[in-house]
Amino acid sequence: MWESKKWLDKPNGESFTILGKDVAFKGIAHFEGVVQLDCRFEGDIHTTGTIVLGERAVVRGTLNVGTLICSGTIKGTITASQKLHLLKQAVLIGDIHTPVFLMEEGAYFKGLCDMGVHPFESELTADVQTPPATVEQPEVSRSLLIEDVPHG
Numbered sequence: 001m002w003e004s005k006k007w008l009d010k011p012n013g014e015s016f017t018i019l020g021k022d023v024a025f026k027g028i029a030h031f032e033g034v035v036q037l038d039c040r041f042e043g044d045i046h047t048t049g050t051i052v053l054g055e056r057a058v059v060r061g062t063l064n065v066g067t068l069i070c071s072g073t074i075k076g077t078i079t080a081s082q083k084l085h086l087l088k089q090a091v092l093i094g095d096i097h098t099p100v101f102l103m104e105e106g107a108y109f110k111g112l113c114d115m116g117v118h119p120f121e122s123e124l125t126a127d128v129q130t131p132p133a134t135v136e137q138p139e140v141s142r143s144l145l146i147e148d149v150p151h152g
Contacts, residue, residue: 045061046064059074089106
């Protein structure tokens with residue numbers, strides 16, 4: 001009997017947590033594995049795993065996550081070490097730091113996005129930092145200089 005329900009605890013070997021729509025949480029939370037939030041949350045969330053925000057989720061605060069998949073509302077700063085995906089119902093007001101940013105049509109985002117240093121940017125920066133070639137001034141022949149010309 002218990003063997004058939006093991007998938008509820010650890011799908012694909014990862015822990016899975018759900019905070020439902022009737023939950024309101026305020027504070028600092030540290031999660032492991034996959035977490036689905038359909039609740040109101042105010043504070044800081046820390047995980048190297050995946051956070052899934054449902055349509056009813058409202059989060060105010062700072063999120064430091066591996067991956068964030070959002071259908072809800074967030075007001076705050078997000079750092080996603082792997083990826084941030086805003087689904088079409090999502091509303092995000094705040095700054096994000098992530099190497100991969102996906103946003104479906106219909107999602108709303110207001111803030112700054114920092115995707116880190118891209119290899120192309122590194123090449124451009126290297127080109128800019130090389131000193132410019134020196135341009136030699138041509139020699140002026142003394143015979144072409146006009147001296148003591150009256151101005152009239």
